[in-house]
Amino acid sequence: MxxxxxxxxxxxxxxxxxxxxxxxxxxxxxxxxxxxxxxxxxxxxxxxxxxxxxxxxxxxxxxxxxETTEDAVSELVDKTMAEMSLHDKVCQMMFVTPEGLTGTDDVMVAGDATKQALQAYPVGGIIYFANNFDNVDQTRDMISNTQSYSKIGLFIATDEEGGRVNRIMDTLGTTYIGPMYDYKDDGPDAAFENAKTIASDMSALGFNLDFAPVADVWSNPDNTVIGDRAYSDDYAQAAELVGSAVKGFQDGGVICTLKHFPGHGDTAEDSHYSSAYVNRTKAQIMADEMQPFRTGIDAGAELVMVGHLIVPDIDELPSTLSYKIATEMLRGDMKFDGVAITDSMEMESIADNYGVADSAVMAVQAGMDMLLQPADLAVAVNAIVTAVQNGDITEPRIDESVRRILTLKAERGLLE
Known part of the structure; x- marks a missing residue:
């Protein structure tokens, strides 16, 4: 008119x-x-x-x-990938400690060694532990300098679950949050607030990613590796709490990670030191263990950490090396389209049984996007590059993972 x-x-x-x-x-x-x-x-x-x-x-x-924002992200990712070599792409799939990056011990400062290492191996993420922290100012400077040396913004992470698994609460004096299991009867609001507090404290220091929350359910009372790290010993209660925690981490300003897929709570063994078995059928796992993972994914969790767990009913390989679990189950059954990362590849269940080179190649073939803490960064990168050159892994398979990684980084303002 x-x-x-x-x-x-x-x-x-x-x-x-x-x-x-x-x-x-x-x-x-x-x-x-x-x-x-x-x-x-x-x-x-x-x-x-x-x-x-x-x-x-x-x-x-x-x-x-x-649609406009998604288009801008896609264009930025395309532009970034067009400027990357195969070596650069494979490095982007690596998530390492500062020691694993530089080859030095107990890194507390990011200087020339860090700068040169990032130029040679432009990794996707850095994970810090308590030995890397002395005080708040030192931590901020180390993280800020490290970021400034990387052409592509880094995921900066630690394991800050609360309770006995914390890296900065005890070291730097951030707000103490007790074992997650202790809050199970306080309801989803408590799970949300606890996660938001942890995330806010991390974000203030320069972290942008937390390897939490634990989505495992403490269903086996003899399980000590998970225990009170779990949000509950009840599947439905854990599901409700984990979903709320995901939103809390996001509101606090950090990317969060559901771990340890497909569920470490029923194992008797500790995958840090030996093969750990989940002696349940896939149907049982889908009905029970997947409840917290499902609510976490629905709440928008950006990463899922796959554990070195063997599920004989599905595959004889550890989940991190199993296409049936890392791709068919996580991507297919669970509809997860975010970044899938391995648990530490230094763990004896992987490093001792498969070796650095073979396990790195097998993890990528299984569908993993990022490898956490390969025992030797150069060996892992070279093995995957060689596998692509030999035709054992296709470059489009590498691009698939790198695109997921860069898309998340672009969404979080880590691409320039």
């Missing part, structure tokens, strides 16, 4: 020789309502809606910025 009135008015002007012309469009003097949309690189684009001063009623159609 507005356009029709404008045309009629202009015809009247021409016929009658009237000099007044109605101008339609944006005018700097109009009232403007502006909505800001954060783009993938961290900048702002103004989307302007004009509030008309004319008396004609105009119905405004809401502006859907989702």
């Amino acid at each position: 507005k356009r029709i009135f404008a045309v009629l008015a202009m015809l009247v002007c021409v016929i009658g020789g009237i000099t007044g012309i109605l101008l339609l469009g944006n005018d700097e003097g109009d009232d403007v309502s502006t909505k800001k949309v954060q783009d993938a690189a961290g900048g702002d684009h103004g989307i302007t809606e004009i509030s008309s001063k004319e008396s004609v009623n105009t119905e405004k159609k809401p502006v859907d910025t989702t």
Whole structure:
């Protein structure tokens, strides 16, 4: 109707020789309502809606910025990948300690050694432990400097679950949160607030990723490796609490990780030191162990950590090396489309039984996107590059994982 009135008015002007012309469009003097949309690189684009001063009623159609933002992320990822060599792409799939990156012990400072190492091996993420921290200022400087040396923004992570698995609470004096199991009867609000507190403290130091929450259920009372790290010994209760915790971590400003898929709570063994078995059928696991993983994924968890767990009913290989579990189960059955990361590849159940090179190649063939703490970074990277060159792994398979990694980084403002 507005356009029709404008045309009629202009015809009247021409016929009658009237000099007044109605101008339609944006005018700097109009009232403007502006909505800001954060783009993938961290900048702002103004989307302007004009509030008309004319008396004609105009119905405004809401502006859907989702597609625009997704397109910007995709374009940024495409541009970044086009500038990466195969070596760079494989390095992006590595998540290492600062010691594993630089080859030095007890790193507390990021200087020339870190800079040179990142130039040679542009890894995707750095995981820190308590031995890397002395005080708050030192920690912030180390993380900030490390980020500044990396062409592609790094995932900066630690294991900050609360309770006995914490790296900064006891070392740097951040807010102490007790064992997750202790809060199980306090309900989802407590799980949310605890996670948000942990995440907020981490974010203030420069961390952007936490290897938490534990989505395992303490279903085997003899299990000590998980125990009170779990949110509950009841599947349904754990599911409710883990879903709330995911939202808490996100609100606190860090990416979170569900672990240890497909569930470490029923094992008798500790996968740090030996092969750990889940002696349940896939049907039982899907009905029980998957409850917390399902609510966590539905809540938007960005990463899932796959454990070195052997499920004989599904495969004789550890889950991290099993296509049936890492791809068919996690991607297919659970519909997870985020980043899948291994548990530490230094654990004896992997390093001793399969070796650094073979386990790295097998993990990628199984469908893993990132390898956590390969025992030898150079050996792992070279093994995967060689496997691609030999045709044992396709480059599109590498690109699939790198695209997931970079997409998450772009969404979090870690790509420039």
